[in-house]
Amino acid sequence: MDSSPVTALVPPTRIRTVGDASMRPDGQYVLYWMTAYRRGQANFSLQRAVEWCRELNKPLLILEGLQSDYPWASDRLHRFVIQGMVDNARHFSGHTVTYYPYVESEPGAGRGLLRTLVSSACVVVGDDFPCFFLPRMVSAVAARTPVRMELVDSNGLLPMRTAPKVFSRAFDFRRFLQRELLPHLAERPQTDPLADIALPTTTVRADILQRWPAVVLDDADQDTRWLSKLPIDHQVHSVPSQGGSVEANRRLESFVTQKLTRYGDDRNQPDKPATSGLSAYLHFGHLSAHTIFDRVTREVAWSPDQVSPKVTGSQTGWWGAAASVEGFLDQLTTWRELGFNMCWQRTDFDQFDSLPDWAIQTLETHTEDPRDFSYDLEQFEQAATHDPLWNAAQRELVRDGHMHNYLRMLWGKKILEWTESPRVALDVMIHLNNKYALDGRNPNSYSGIFWVLGRYDRAWGPERPIFGKIRYMSSANTARKLKLKQYLAKYGPLQQQSLLDPAPR
DNA sequence: ATCGGCTCGCGCAA
DNA sequence: TGCGCGAAGCCGAT
Numbered sequence: 001m002d003s004s005p006v007t008a009l010v011p012p013t014r015i016r017t018v019g020d021a022s023m024r025p026d027g028q029y030v031l032y033w034m035t036a037y038r039r040g041q042a043n044f045s046l047q048r049a050v051e052w053c054r055e056l057n058k059p060l061l062i063l064e065g066l067q068s069d070y071p072w073a074s075d076r077l078h079r080f081v082i083q084g085m086v087d088n089a090r091h092f093s094g095h096t097v098t099y100y101p102y103v104e105s106e107p108g109a110g111r112g113l114l115r116t117l118v119s120s121a122c123v124v125v126g127d128d129f130p131c132f133f134l135p136r137m138v139s140a141v142a143a144r145t146p147v148r149m150e151l152v153d154s155n156g157l158l159p160m161r162t163a164p165k166v167f168s169r170a171f172d173f174r175r176f177l178q179r180e181l182l183p184h185l186a187e188r189p190q191t192d193p194l195a196d197i198a199l200p201t202t203t204v205r206a207d208i209l210q211r212w213p214a215v216v217l218d219d220a221d222q223d224t225r226w227l228s229k230l231p232i233d234h235q236v237h238s239v240p241s242q243g244g245s246v247e248a249n250r251r252l253e254s255f256v257t258q259k260l261t262r263y264g265d266d267r268n269q270p271d272k273p274a275t276s277g278l279s280a281y282l283h284f285g286h287l288s289a290h291t292i293f294d295r296v297t298r299e300v301a302w303s304p305d306q307v308s309p310k311v312t313g314s315q316t317g318w319w320g321a322a323a324s325v326e327g328f329l330d331q332l333t334t335w336r337e338l339g340f341n342m343c344w345q346r347t348d349f350d351q352f353d354s355l356p357d358w359a360i361q362t363l364e365t366h367t368e369d370p371r372d373f374s375y376d377l378e379q380f381e382q383a384a385t386h387d388p389l390w391n392a393a394q395r396e397l398v399r400d401g402h403m404h405n406y407l408r409m410l411w412g413k414k415i416l417e418w419t420e421s422p423r424v425a426l427d428v429m430i431h432l433n434n435k436y437a438l439d440g441r442n443p444n445s446y447s448g449i450f451w452v453l454g455r456y457d458r459a460w461g462p463e464r465p466i467f468g469k470i471r472y473m474s475s476a477n478t479a480r481k482l483k484l485k486q487y488l489a490k491y492g493p494l495q496q497q498s499l500l501d502p503a504p505r
Numbered sequence: 506a507t508c509g510g511c512t513c514g515c516g517c518a519a
Numbered sequence: 520t521g522c523g524c525g526a527a528g529c530c531g532a533t
Contacts, residue, residue, distance in 0.1 A: 461511035
């Protein structure tokens with residue numbers, strides 16, 4: 001793929017104008033409001049903002065903000081994002097742009113900042129992310145923005161707008177991609193849209209900086225101290241995983257060179273994991289799916305002419321690559337983009353009633369079935385069930401901010417089995433995942449959670465209590481299938497310490 | 506270890 | 520209208 005030319009312009013299908021205000025040529029700068037693609041590289045939003053700068057000969061101001069009052073805001077999520085800001089500050093300092101990282105010090109403190117910056121802008125470019133509170137926030141801003149505002153889709157390899165409907169099965173979406181994806185693979189974002197160009201410069205006014213001080217990133221290593229003053233959840237402590245584009249690229253490199261060939265066999269093996277560990281970086285936009293795709297295909301010298309002319313929707317054989325590579329690309333394309341397809345098409349993607357009819361029907365038939373075990377949210381959260389394997393998976397989530405690939409399915413199936421109703425089970429899954437997982441609050445998190453309840457799946461027999469025709473999973477079989485000795489030891493109960501205390505450093 | 510049966514909605518060819 | 524097929528299932532038989 002590397003040899004094909006990079007698209008000169010951001011594809012129009014990735015851009016939508018919101019509101020009806022016009023561009024103001026007498027503004028002082030172009031404003032890029034960075035909310036989802038928190039990176040300087042391979043970012044169509046940034047690239048679009050630069051297009052405007054060049055057309056108008058105006059400076060570029062980039063606002064990367066972090067509110068403190070969004071749901072589940074915590075030390076863990078804040079620290080990851082702020083580490084990303086450190087990388088971005090370093091990256092943008094080598095370019096003729098003004099980068100303005102802002103972290104809200106108390107709820108509502110940031111109110112007015114965006115409006116103030118917009119009032120001097122020619123045009124505003126924002127990120128078109130279809131999940132969590134971002135769509136609502138962005139439309140609220142768009143409704144009262146006095147200048148032209150564009151949202152750019154830099155989420156994935158397929159522009160969200162090109163899928164004409166919701167796909168209810170991976171197989172159908174995969175078949176669609178096999179027909180449609182190739183041309184879009186050629187329309188890649190520029191690696192560095194600011195390379196080799198000199199834009200006019202601007203500064204943020206002193207009175208603005210005084211009221212909304214840019215976050216000081218020099219002492220990011222000490223950030224635990226100033227994070228503790230923010231009105232966020234300090235019980236959800238930060239984790240060793242470092243956020244930001246630098247670490248994201250380091251992980252990508254290590255995955256491609258060390259693990260990719262084993263991906264097919266070992267991705268579910270806890271003791272010698274062959275996973276990429278990139279989902280949190282994708283979620284916060286520290287890394288682009290295009291960058292991952294380019295790096296993987298370069299490593300294995302794949303080119304589009306290896307693609308099979310036969311479109312079947314089958315998982316294997318279409319890419320014309322080794323099984324491990326096809327498996328990983330299927331994750332990156334079919335499964336990742338399937339979640340974006342759902343969130344883009346349906347605003348009720350996080351509601352129980354968005355499940356397929358057969359799943360709702362069978363779950364409701366069995367809602368009154370007696371439960372052998374029933375736990376409330378706190379018992380789940382404290383990993384206080386009777387099942388050591390489930391508790392270990394929950395502790396991994398709470399302590400490290402992620403959960404093992406295969407166990408997260410079992411984790412969800414058991415929550416369904418051990419709560420009073422499927423709707424409550426859904427609430428528990430969403431809450432725990434969004435609160436503790438670095439990659440939560442993302443379309444793919446919702447895919448995983450809803451898969452537990454039947455989305456993208458099919459009915460299975462025999463019909464069982466509670467589950468009905470929903471696919472069942474058991475801890476005993478999982479323990480038989482995976483080597484879990486080290487995992488169980490690592491995530492066993494702590495002796496003295498409460499689960500929610502900060503991890504020892 | 507590897508199998509067949511369980512069981513069914515969906516898209517597409519016919 | 521019928522057919523093929525599906526993210527990771529389980530269970531019992533060989």
